[in-house]
Every structure is written in structure tokens, then in C-alpha cells.
Amino acid sequence: MRSCDVIVIGSGIGGLTAAALLARYGKRVIVCESHTIPGGAAHSFRRRGFEFDSGPSFYCGLTSAESLNPVKQVFDVLGESLEAVPYDPFGHYHFPEASFGVYGNAERYRQEIAKITPQGAKEFKRFEERLLPLYDAMKGIPTLALRADWQVIPVLVGRYLPSLLKMLPHLLLVQASVGNVMDATVQDPWVRRLIDLECFLLSGLKAHGTIAPEVAFMLGERSHASVEYPVGGSGAIVKALVRGLERWGGQLLLGCHVEQILVNSGKVFGVQLTNGEILKAPIVISNASIWDTYTKLLHPDDLPPSYRKVALDTPVVDSFMHLHLGIRAEGLENLTGHHVVVHDASNDITVAGNTCMISIPSVWDATLAPEGHHVVHAYTLEPYAGWERNAEYEQKKREKAQTLYRALERIIPDIRERVVLELIGTPLTHAYYLRRYRGSYGPAIEARKGMFPGCHTPIRGLYRVGDSTMPGIGVPAVAASGILCANTLL
Ligand SMILES: Cc1cc2nc3c(=O)[nH]c(=O)nc-3n(C[C@H](O)[C@H](O)[C@H](O)COP(=O)(O)OP(=O)(O)OC[C@H]3O[C@@H](n4cnc5c(N)ncnc54)[C@H](O)[C@@H]3O)c2cc1C
Numbered sequence: 180m181r182s183c184d185v186i187v188i189g190s191g192i193g194g195l196t197a198a199a200l201l202a203r204y205g206k207r208v209i210v211c212e213s214h215t216i217p218g219g220a221a222h223s224f225r226r227r228g229f230e231f232d233s234g235p236s237f238y239c240g241l242t243s244a245e246s247l248n249p250v251k252q253v254f255d256v257l258g259e260s261l262e263a264v265p266y267d268p269f270g271h272y273h274f275p276e277a278s279f280g281v282y283g284n285a286e287r288y289r290q291e292i293a294k295i296t297p298q299g300a301k302e303f304k305r306f307e308e309r310l311l312p313l314y315d316a317m318k319g320i321p322t323l324a325l326r327a328d329w330q331v332i333p334v335l336v337g338r339y340l341p342s343l344l345k346m347l348p349h350l351l352l353v354q355a356s357v358g359n360v361m362d363a364t365v366q367d368p369w370v371r372r373l374i375d376l377e378c379f380l381l382s383g384l385k386a387h388g389t390i391a392p393e394v395a396f397m398l399g400e401r402s403h404a405s406v407e408y409p410v411g412g413s414g415a416i417v418k419a420l421v422r423g424l425e426r427w428g429g430q431l432l433l434g435c436h437v438e439q440i441l442v443n444s445g446k447v448f449g450v451q452l453t454n455g456e457i458l459k460a461p462i463v464i465s466n467a468s469i470w471d472t473y474t475k476l477l478h479p480d481d482l483p484p485s486y487r488k489v490a491l492d493t494p495v496v497d498s499f500m501h502l503h504l505g506i507r508a509e510g511l512e513n514l515t516g517h518h519v520v521v522h523d524a525s526n527d528i529t530v531a532g533n534t535c536m537i538s539i540p541s542v543w544d545a546t547l548a549p550e551g552h553h554v555v556h557a558y559t560l561e562p563y564a565g566w567e568r569n570a571e572y573e574q575k576k577r578e579k580a581q582t583l584y585r586a587l588e589r590i591i592p593d594i595r596e597r598v599v600l601e602l603i604g605t606p607l608t609h610a611y612y613l614r615r616y617r618g619s620y621g622p623a624i625e626a627r628k629g630m631f632p633g634c635h636t637p638i639r640g641l642y643r644v645g646d647s648t649m650p651g652i653g654v655p656a657v658a659a660s661g662i663l664c665a666n667t668l669l
Pocket residue numbers: 188189190191192193194211212213214217218219220221233234235236237238435436437438466467468471476499558612613614615620621644645646647651652653654655657
């Protein structure tokens with residue numbers, strides 16, 4: 180029977196961050212990953228010479244010394260780094276009435292908004308000015324210094340008092356909805372929809388559901404630390420974390436599905452794998468979602484019933500339709516890499532299929548596609564309910580992918596004639612490959628209505644990391660959750 184100090188279930192960015200840091204600080208760590216490729220939502224996969232991102236492709240501050248990105252801070256501790264390509268504009272938003280460039284450079288972005296609504300651009304400036312001081316205050320307190328229990332207080336007071344004092348005037352903003360900031364600063368309906376869209380892309384919720392620090396961080400990072408794409412794709416971030424884990428003696432087991440977290444008298448003592456093997460450790464960290472951890476990995480009796488009920492009642496963001504394409508690239512020399520298409524202005528941006536995200540990362544890193552080709556990932560929200568692998572599945576899948584093709588036609592009108600490789604993913608694909616409950620993007624915890632839970636659980640020795648813990652969804656956020664958990668254990 181193998182044993183170690185810490186078992187991490189899952190190699191998402193949250194799990195890998197916690198595991199690599201704990202290995203770096205001398206713990207014997209084993210990561211059990213169910214899939215044969217590490218990285219969870221952030222993994223890359225290869226088909227016929229095309230390297231696809233399965234999920235994220237938008238990053239800030241992966242390499243800059245100025246960056247607040249927790250991923251960069253973790254790389255520094257592990258002695259790892261990666262190459263990345265900076266770019267600006269970082270995307271184009273295509274509304275039915277107009278397309279425009281979205282720039283990291285704040286002044287340039289406002290100029291683009293002013294072309295559509297001069298008054299709106301002024302109001303957007305007021306919105307930024309209200310949020311950016313919060314980002315400036317955050318700058319002084321590295322995520323690496325934080326932990327998820329009361330012991331954070333002496334650390335902050337002892338080492339970061341000036342930054343804490345800078346934060347004081349903005350304390351009310353820390354848990355506030357950014358919708359309140361929008362209400363106080365922006366009346367222009369076009370800019371209000373723009374802010375709603377930016378929030379939706381970030382958290383899966385519009386402005387009133389998104390917390391202010393999340394948006395402050397996004398606005399600050401994209402203008403100060405630069406928008407960049409990792410050479411080698413999102414998988415390069417995962418590879419760097421795995422290198423860091425292994426360099427410090429940690430172990431990653433792929434194709435290693437955990438069936439059960441083993442608990443005795445309210446205390447964890449290991450995990451049981453699908454092949455029946457038991458791995459023993461006094462600490463287990465689950466990177467599986469809150470719903471997967473509390474239903475599939477624990478026995479119902481392991482948790483107090485009221486706690487379990489509240490946890491499982493956490494609202495869920497929808498899943499996705501994905502379209503991964505390999506396309507011929509001739510004549511597309513001026514193509515840019517990120518696009519968001521809103522099809523119908525009379526429909527809410529959150530309606531499934533109405534807002535489509537597009538990423539063409541081979542414009543930054545040509546090695547991701549065979550010569551003369553581009554690699555494309557388009558996706559949109561899609562409810563999990565109603566999907567079944569029945570006789571109609573293939574037909575439904577093709578029909579649902581049409582909204583993504585129509586979005587792509589806004590950018591590449593003859594896209595359908597260019598396709599050399601097509602992979603369509605449904606909520607069932609997403610749930611299967613990412614081992615995620617209902618293939619969800621994550622918890623839909625609205626600002627003002629609740630908070631993401633911390634890394635602790637009622638079971639001694641059992642902790643959680645990832646996008647159903649504080650601070651929430653997104654690569655920087657889940658890396659932060661890994662840091663908070665690792666620091667809490669040290
Ligand atoms: C389509 C899409 C686009 C996105 N775009 C961006 C973006 O541009 N920028 C950004 O910052 N964020 C983006 N995100 C969000 C970001 O990718 C996620 O929030 C983040 O990667 C989730 O990481 P995590 O640590 O929670 O773990 P996950 O990625 O959920 O990984 C959990 C891991 O645990 C494993 N696992 C689960 N159960 C078991 C078990 N029983 N045994 C063993 N292993 C198990 C799974 O296989 C998986 O590998 C995007 C997400 C999606 C889906």
C-alpha cells in the first residue's frame with residue numbers, strides 16, 4: 180500500500196498549484212488524475228497535427244514581473260517559467276450593429292468605445308476610475324502571502340500594513356457587486372451591455388452577479404501586465420506546473436481515477452482508486468468540483484446532512500457547445516486571435532447560443548497548426564439538461580453547432596469551405612473529459628447572494644481547491660485557491 184503526506188485528486192490548475200507548492204515545501208505529494216492528459220479544463224489535446232485548447236485561451240501577466248497573476252507567482256516559487264506572445268488588441272467584440280477592437284491599453288479601448296458612444300466612453304472612464312484603486316491596493320499584497328484561515332491576519336498586519344491601509348477605503352467594494360459600481364457610474368445602455376458582456380465572459384454572470392475585485396483585477400492586469408498567449412498553448416501552463424511538481428519530488432499519476440475518499444471517525448486517511456488500490460495520506464485535497472466531491476467521492480454519511488445539502492444546492496452555470504476546427508489559412512493574413520460574437524441584440528447575452536467565444540491561437544503561435552493552417556476553438560453556453568446519447572444525438576449536435584459556425588462566419592465568411600478537421604463537443608463531451616458535474620463552467624454564486632466557500636471541509640484532513648472554492652472561476656482564481664490551500668497547510 181502506497182502512502183504519502185498529501186494526495187491531490189485532480190490535476191486542474193488548482194490541484195497542480197497546491198500540489199507543486201506543497202512538494203516545493205517538502206511534502207511528499209501524489210496527484211491522481213483521472214484523464215490521461217493533465218490540466219482539467221485547461222488541458223490541450225492534439226489531433227492530426229493541430230494542438231487544441233480544450234478551454235481557456237485568454238491570459239494576462241504570465242511572464243511580466245509586474246504581474247499580479249498568481250500563476251506567475253507560483254512559477255517563480257517553483258523555478259519555472261514559460262514563453263508567451265504579447266498582443267493588443269486582445270480581441271474584437273462583434274455586436275449585431277458594430278464590431279470593434281478591445282484593447283488592453285485603457286486609453287485606446289476608450290477611444291474605440293468613443294467611436295460608438297462618446298458619452299459612454301466618458302462613463303466607462305468613471306467606471307474604471309472607481310475600480311482601479313482596488314487593483315492598486317491589491318498590488319501590494321501578493322496572493323502567495325495569503326492563507327484561508329485567521330492566521331492570515333498577523334501575516335498581513337506584520338508584513339503588509341501599508342497595503343492593508345491602502346485597501347481600507349475600498350473595503351466596501353471587496354464583496355460588492357460590480358453592477359453597483361456600474362449603476363453609480365454608467366447610464367449609457369451600450370456601455371452597460373459591454374460591461375455585462377465583459378463580466379459574463381469572466382464569471383458566467385452579468386455585472387450584478389459579478390464581484391467588483393474580479394473586474395478590478397481584469398481591468399488592471401490587462402492594462403498593466405499585458406495580455407499574452409503561452410507558446411505551446413494552454414497546455415504549456417499545465418506542463419510548467421507539472422515540471423515544477425516533479426522537480427520538487429511530487430508525483431503525477433495519469434489515468435488514475437479516484438473512486439472514494441476514505442474517512443474514519445470524521446478524519447480522512449486516504450483514497451481508493453478505481454482499480455481497488457488504496458493510497459494512504461493524512462491530507463487529501465480534492466480538485467473535483469463541489470458537487471462531484473460531495474456526491475461521488477464521499478459517502479453521504481461522511482458529511483453533516485445540513486452542510487451537504489447547502490453545498491449541493493450551490494447553483495450551477497450551464498455547460499458548453501464546443502467547435503474545434505483545423506482550417507486552411509490562405510488569404511487570412513490579417514486574422515486576429517480572439518473574438519466574441521453576440522448574434523441577437525434583442526436576446527439577453529446569457530441566452531444559450533447567443534454569445535459565442537472564438538479563439539484562433541495559431542495567429543500567435545504558428546506551431547499549433549500544420550503549415551498553412553489555423554487552429555480554431557469556438558464555444559458557447561449550452562444547458563446540460565436534455566442531452567442524451569440517443570439516436571438523435573448526432574443530429575442535435577450538428578444543429579447546435581450551427582450558432583458557432585454562424586459566429587465564425589462574421590470573422591471568416593467562407594469558414595465552412597476551409598475546414599479540414601472538425602470536432603464538435605456537447606455538454607456530455609465536456610462533462611466526460613473534464614469529469615465535471617453536468618459539464619458546468621462552475622458555480623453560479625452571485626455577488627451579494629453568497630460567497631465561494633474556502634478550502635476547509637467538515638472532515639479533518641480533507642480540503643478542496645479549484646473553481647468551486649474561493650476566489651472562484653478562471654485560471655488565476657483557481658491558482659489562487661491552490662496557493663490559499665497550500666499555505667493553510669504549511
Ligand atoms: C470553455 C472554457 C473557456 C475558458 N476560458 C478561460 C480563459 O480564457 N481564461 C481563464 O482564466 N479561465 C478560463 N476558463 C476557466 C478555467 O479554465 C477554469 O476555471 C479552471 O481551469 C478550472 O480549474 P480547476 O482547478 O477548478 O480544475 P478543473 O479544470 O475542473 O480540473 C479538475 C481535474 O480533476 C480531475 N478529476 C475529477 N474527478 C476526479 C477523480 N475522481 N479522480 C481523479 N481525477 C479527477 C478532472 O479530470 C480534472 O482534470 C475557461 C473554462 C472553459 C470551460
